[in-house]
Amino acid sequence: MITKIAISSGKGGTGKTFIATNMAITLAKRGEKVRYLDCDVEEPNGHLFLKPQIYKEEDVMLLSPAGVDEEKCINCGQCAEVCHYNAIAVLKDKVLFFNELCHVCGACIIICPVDAIIEKERKIGLLRHGKNNSIDFHYALLETAEGDMSPRLVKKVKNYIGEGINILDSPPGTACPVVESARRHVDSWPS
DSSP states (O other), rough: OEEEEEESHHHHHHHHHHHHHHHHHHHHHHOOEEEEEEEEETSSHHHHOOOOOEEEEEEEEEEEEEOOOOOTOOOOHHHHHHTTOOOOOOOOEEEEEOEEEEEOOOOHHHHHOOOOOOEEEEEEEEEEEEETTTTTEEEEEETTTOOHHHHHHHHHHHHTTTSSEEEEEEOOOSHHHHHHOOOOOOOSSSS
């Protein structure tokens, strides 16, 4: 059986991690199978309390638009029109691409009539896996300047939800990373 408990609050510094880590320790001492998932990818700190032994680290990569092939590009401007984040600007004879504004929605790739958008792997974070006695531990660290990728990184942490009691330590606030932490995925809904 899979049980998920998300510890959340609309404000930082309220003791979410304190409650989540103590709940994990208490349940583990009772013999429960416990998995701790620190979904606060911008400032994870559950590891400071639980002190897990890290046994694996992995880069989290994302295929992302990174520019345009100027030989293919016909400067139609459709990519800039469809980009809601202003990550692309089409000038008279040049296309400018602003990586730091791109949300990797893929609209520019879909709309380009000549397949001129270049995609490259982009590191959005680092995922760490560890164990403290009988508590499985998973958390991620968001790369600097990748704030818009927080929900995608939270989703990667949540891929490690498994049998037993899963404690999800949510980030503070009410924005997208918090919603992703507490959200039930369609593939985990009962039939």
